[in-house]
Amino acid sequence: MNIQHIISEKAPKPLGHYAHSVVHNGIVYVSGQLPIDPVSGKIVNGEIEQVDQVFSNLAAVLNSSGSDWLQVLSMTVFLAKKDLWSIVNTKCKDVFGSYLPSRTIVPEVGLKEGVLIEVSLIAAIRGLA
Numbered sequence: 001m002n003i004q005h006i007i008s009e010k011a012p013k014p015l016g017h018y019a020h021s022v023v024h025n026g027i028v029y030v031s032g033q034l035p036i037d038p039v040s041g042k043i044v045n046g047e048i049e050q051v052d053q054v055f056s057n058l059a060a061v062l063n064s065s066g067s068d069w070l071q072v073l074s075m076t077v078f079l080a081k082k083d084l085w086s087i088v089n090t091k092c093k094d095v096f097g098s099y100l101p102s103r104t105i106v107p108e109v110g111l112k113e114g115v116l117i118e119v120s121l122i123a124a125i126r127g128l129a
Helices: 047-064 082-096
Strands: 003-006 021-024 027-033 072-079 102-106 117-124
Touching: 021 047, 027 047, 027 072, 047 082, 047 117, 072 082, 082 102
Parallel strands: 072 102
Antiparallel strands: 003 021, 021 027, 027 117, 072 117
């Protein structure tokens, strides 16, 4: 079985026993990313800043895994506050443009203290989709 475990140097170090992503048969399974600055290792402050940081971390993992935003098949978004829904919608329009992946948003989830958002993805490898 050809399984690759990817740890991106441009995303925050995993906080537990997991890889940033696992690649198998041309599909990238991205672990949930938190709004942690990869340089400081700290959770960023502010709603928009947290959303931006999560998407930045996701982009780093996708890139390290041989994928990108236009290869995302599905995303799952966990929100600690329903108010973030519109911020996430705006950010998705920014990164995806007219491309529409499948998406699930789970509001009012008890996340790590201080964390307002976590996002995981499933994507294809560039050139295989």
